[in-house]
Amino acid sequence: MIKLRGICRDYEVGDETVHALDHIELDIAAGEYISIMGPSGSGKSTLLNILGLLDKPTAGIYELDGSDVSDLPDDHLAQVRRQKIGFIFQSFHLVSRLTAHENVELPMLLMGTNKKERRQRAEEVLDSVGLRSRLDHRPDQLSGGERQRVAIARAIVMRPSFLLADEPTGNLDSKSGGEIISIVEDLNSQGIGLVVVTHDPDLGDRARRHLRMVDGRIHSDNPRKSA
Amino acid sequence: MKFIDLIQFTAQAIFSHRLRSTLTAIGIGVGVLAVVLLTAIGEGVNRFVVEQFTQFGTTTIAVQPGKSSTLGINPAVLNSVRPLSLADAVALERAPYVLYSVPAVSGAGSIEANNRERNVNVFAVGPGFDRAFKFNVNIGSFLPPDNLERARPVAVLGAMAAAEIFGSGNPLGQRIRIGNERYRVVGVMEPKGEMLGIDLDDTVYIPAARGLEMFNRTGLHEIDILYAEDAPVDEVVAGIRRILLARHGGEDFTILTQQQMLDVLGSIIDVLTLGVGALGGISLLVGGVGIFTIMTIAVRERTEEIGLLRAIGTTKNVVARIFIGEAVLLSALGGAGGLLLALIVIGAVSVLAPSIPVNVSIMYVLLAELIAVLTGLIAGVLPAYKAASLAPLDALRTD
Known part of the structure; x- marks a missing residue:
């Protein structure tokens, strides 16, 4: 459950104050599938970063699963990110010196999970994204689609409530992109909330709920037209 | 983590x-x-x-003439520094815990014998020297326990000095000339090696009184004391000081324990x-x-x-x-x-x-x-x- 009330995010650019987000009101239920679209600079990435607790709102209240997280200290935020949120980035952000399974193990490594359990869970999730045969490959030995699948595996290995994806197919060809989309939609059908920020109308239209942002405000909030 | x-x-x-x-x-x-x-x-x-420094034992004390460890002018020093005499060395043998009190003067000199001449270190010491510093005699004996003041002209050769002058021949009883005086060889030491660059084998040992004469000195370089191993150093030093103060009337000497030197x-x-x-x-x-x-x-x-x-x-x-x-x-x-x-x-x-x-x-x-x-x-x-x-x-x- 996500509840945003009066969320603002202002940037100081020179003498000017830019309102990247302007009094956003938004509720997202567990397991929803939402796409956020809009022109560049409309605030959709800022909104995603606020949702992912990578950025703090200038004003407003953010409730995540019933608790107010809008003004938590840094270490608490890190803990909430670790437990509830999985990120999928356009440029994957894999650690290049680590193998696929080591990248997936990272969140558990930082948690202090023991080695055997880490390895086992990493293998499970890598298997679930179809990378059983690529466990010990490093990112530079993987294709773009495979890298993004490793990143997805890393995002879901802690069993988060929400997956936040910022242009997840932006760096991929359409075939790999399609595979990635079907993987995350599959995860969504298993109950993980999915928020996708994209420019790609085909991808955006697949979501069950469409947010359209313009100038830091939610311009429209519609369910998918055709059933 | x-x-x-x-x-x-x-x-x-x-x-x-x-x-x-x-x-x-x-x-x-x-x-x-x-x-x-x-x-x-x-x-x-x-x-x-x-x-x-410790190869000759650790329980040694050196007594040297002159007061060197105080600053400023000691009135007694202005009068005179009395040299350390052979009699001082004899007196110190009676200090508590003292085993040996060895007077010492040293210098360079030449030995002549057997038509050869050799420049060596001359150690003019008391008869307890070999035992105090654990120098072993190879053949013959060390300097005899004569009256310190009137010691006979006898000499003990270091291992190298003996070999260089007498070769494989027996030096015992031979006459040698050191400086202008004649000495009779009574013993030869075992090889000992070096100490801080001084060759202890290229030496000759003569009685301290003869050394004072030879080097034309009124006082000893130092008196080396060997004391009992279990003795409290402070008391040994105090005993030595008491005796020398009584004899000299003022503290015109320096007592250096092995530990201080180290x-x-x-x-x-x-x-x-x-x-x-x-x-x-x-x-x-x-x-x-x-x-x-x-x-x-x-x-x-x-x-x-x-x-x-x-x-x-x-x-x-x-x-x-x-x-x-x-x-x-x-x-x-x-x-x-x-x-x-x-x-x-x-x-x-x-x-x-x-x-x-x-x-x-x-x-x-x-x-x-x-x-x-x-x-x-x-x-x-x-x-x-x-x-x-x-x-x-x-x-x-x-x-």
């Missing part, structure tokens, strides 16, 4: 840049190598000197050791700068990774620990490498050139490694702090 995982993670990061990690570690390694080698030499010299030498050598150790420390410092540089570069290069780590829920603290861990591991590895190399060099030196005194002090070894690790820690703190304080979002954006 578990400690073992932290080490493994940091090790992975270090080994992913093999060349530059090696070079950086070498910087620290050379520092440790320098510290360990230089202090080993200092320690070796220290031990060498102590051995030289302390003075030891403190000089300690300062030298510390000095050369500090020189080595400079190279450690340079190594530390290397680590600082590499860690600063690493933080900049891995900004994206830091952002990712923060996004998946790593606290600032853990990020800092990862980078400090890398710096410490680098320096610890470099330090260990330097230590290993130092031990190999020292081992090689002690096998190939045993005359060079080197001595590894385990304390300095541990200290060097500790300082290496501390250097890494200090060098790593600032870059690690920088890494930890990056905003996750900004860090992620640097592609």
Whole structure:
């Protein structure tokens, strides 16, 4: 459950104050599938970063699963990110010196999970994204689609409530992109909330709920037209 | 994050840049190598000197004429410094705990005998000298226990002096000329080696009274006292002082215990050791700068990774620990490498050139490694702090 009330995010650019987000009101239920679209600079990435607790709102209240997280200290935020949120980035952000399974193990490594359990869970999730045969490959030995699948595996290995994806197919060809989309939609059908920020109308239209942002405000909030 | 995982993670990061990690570690390694080698030499010299001084026993005291350890002008000194006489040496034999009181004068002189002449060290001493300093007589006997003031003209030759003059012949009973006087050889000493550069075998021993005459001196160079092993040094010194004060009427002499001599030498050598150790420390410092540089570069290069780590829920603290861990591991590895190399060099030196005194002090070894690790820690703190304080979002954006 996500509840945003009066969320603002202002940037100081020179003498000017830019309102990247302007009094956003938004509720997202567990397991929803939402796409956020809009022109560049409309605030959709800022909104995603606020949702992912990578950025703090200038004003407003953010409730995540019933608790107010809008003004938590840094270490608490890190803990909430670790437990509830999985990120999928356009440029994957894999650690290049680590193998696929080591990248997936990272969140558990930082948690202090023991080695055997880490390895086992990493293998499970890598298997679930179809990378059983690529466990010990490093990112530079993987294709773009495979890298993004490793990143997805890393995002879901802690069993988060929400997956936040910022242009997840932006760096991929359409075939790999399609595979990635079907993987995350599959995860969504298993109950993980999915928020996708994209420019790609085909991808955006697949979501069950469409947010359209313009100038830091939610311009429209519609369910998918055709059933 | 578990400690073992932290080490493994940091090790992975270090080994992913093999060349530059090696070079950086070498910087620290050379520092440790320098510290360990230089202090080993200092320690070796220290031990060498102590051995030289204690080879004749540790329970010795030297009494020398003149008061040297006070500052300012002692009224008694203005009057006169009474020389140490043979009678003083005899009197000191009665001091508590004293086993031997040996008068000594020394100088250079030439021996003539057998149509040969040789310049040697002349030690004019009392008859207790050989026993006091554990010099063993090879053949014959040492100087006879004559009355000190009227000793007979007899001489004892050092091993080399005897061999050079008499060859394989028997010197006992032979007449030799030292300076302008004739002496009869009564004994030959066992070879003894050197002490601080003085050849103890190229010598001749004659009675102290004869030496005073030969070198035209009114007083002894010093009186060497050997006291009982279990005696309290303070009381021995007090006894000697009491007797000499009574005889001289003022403190115009200096009593130096073996321990004092060693302390003075030891403190000089300690300062030298510390000095050369500090020189080595400079190279450690340079190594530390290397680590600082590499860690600063690493933080900049891995900004994206830091952002990712923060996004998946790593606290600032853990990020800092990862980078400090890398710096410490680098320096610890470099330090260990330097230590290993130092031990190999020292081992090689002690096998190939045993005359060079080197001595590894385990304390300095541990200290060097500790300082290496501390250097890494200090060098790593600032870059690690920088890494930890990056905003996750900004860090992620640097592609």
